[in-house]
Amino acid sequence: MTKVQMTPENVEGLSTSRRNLMRFAALTGAASAATLISTTSSSSPAHASDATSNIFPSELTYPTVNGPSLALWGSSSFEGAQADQGVPAGFNATIEALLHTYLEAPVLNFGRGGETSTQINARRGTPESMYKLVFPQDTIPASGSVEVTLASDSNVAWGGSTLAAGYVGGVPGVLVPASNDTFTFTRQVDGEAIYAPATTPASWFHSYQEMISRSSYHIIQIGRNNMNQTEQIRKDTEHAFALAPKRTLVMGHFRSRSDSKDSDRAKQVSEYNAWAAEKYGELFVNPETFLRETTQESWLRYGALSGSGVWSSDTDRKAYDEGKIPPSLFSTDGLHLNGWGYIALAQMLYYKVTGLGWF
Missing domain, CATH: 3.40.50.1110 (SGNH hydrolase)
Structure with a gap:
């Protein structure tokens, strides 16, 4: 050669x-x-x-x-x-x-x-790939973890490797897989419950990275x-x-x-x-x-x-x-x-x- x-x-x-x-x-x-x-x-x-x-x-x-x-x-x-x-x-x-x-x-x-x-x-934060979350009763709880799903208009799919830090409605939290098609959102700072209706920007996950x-x-x-x-x-x-x-x-x-x-x-x-x-x-x-x-x-x-x-x-x-x-x-x-x-x-x-x- x-x-x-x-x-x-x-x-x-x-x-x-x-x-x-x-x-x-x-x-x-x-x-x-x-x-x-x-x-x-x-x-x-x-x-x-x-x-x-x-x-x-x-x-x-x-x-x-x-x-x-x-x-x-x-x-x-x-x-x-x-x-x-x-x-x-x-x-x-x-x-x-x-x-x-x-x-x-x-x-x-x-x-x-x-x-x-x-x-x-x-995680890069592109608008086309945001996690659009659905919270039970459209509410972010005052503390702890909650199981969430993705809204139907989310372009990003569920992933078993997900580990993302970010904010939803000003509330800091970490998103990880819970089971097939669901995630766990864990609130990092306790506070008041926040109304975050699905299909609105109030439920969108904004990447900390x-x-x-x-x-x-x-x-x-x-x-x-x-x-x-x-x-x-x-x-x-x-x-x-x-x-x-x-x-x-x-x-x-x-x-x-x-x-x-x-x-x-x-x-x-x-x-x-x-x-x-x-x-x-x-x-x-x-x-x-x-x-x-x-x-x-x-x-x-x-x-x-x-x-x-x-x-x-x-x-x-x-x-x-x-x-x-x-x-x-x-x-x-x-x-x-x-x-x-x-x-x-x-x-x-x-x-x-x-x-x-x-x-």
Whole structure:
């Protein structure tokens, strides 16, 4: 196989300056995972769990934003599924942790595994995907939890992975699945019962994540869990992008380890990425290209990916010839990346957002 020669300057969808390259080299070093561990562990993501007050549970608290920040909207890849695989113990290879280190800025991790593009958009706060709730007797109780359903005109469907913090009629609460087609809304602050008639804005759920990220830059990667719904994913991408069109980066998708280039998912990934690249131009970034091509280059392979073993086996080379991503970057489940794969994606996003002048 003839090795494809790629550099940070000519990777599709990336724009990198010498200043950014030098800054990144200083952050990561080039020697080993041990260097990466000391870099990231000494600058782990700051969370607001120690703030003076926070009415939501600890898993729904986020860094305090006092300046430029970055919000990550997506499913399990942004949440960090399997990020501990492959890398040395103790190294936090989640995209959130790595970008926080590289950018020296708050990173709001709004990844939630298992969610579809529409469910992610419900947390993103798009008007088209709001949870429109139906309370018993059209009333939010004065305290505690209540089982609710979705109004018939809700565009977002019930989801078993839902975990959302927000406000209904000014009442803070957390929404989680109760059973098929029903949710539990748990009020976070006791008070008076509130009249919230169904089919009116008084019963709509307003996302807390959307509220706290209005000043942020945004990266969206939505639709991996419903790739077969081509038109829906495109509409949801458009709706999410429209909330902050000058401050939003659309991240494409990548196929799974076992997906051949002729598989349904590979075709869906390719079609979505081509559509998004044409529609969003410099505000689109293609992870498939980065994982297949850029990880071969010495500045990355012998830099931050030192110790990964990527491209050192015949298996990786054979996968490339078959149009696939190298298996060395996947976790054991074959669906998610391992820690090394996340390191590659975090660097891709670092170069992109700094190239755009956001940080």
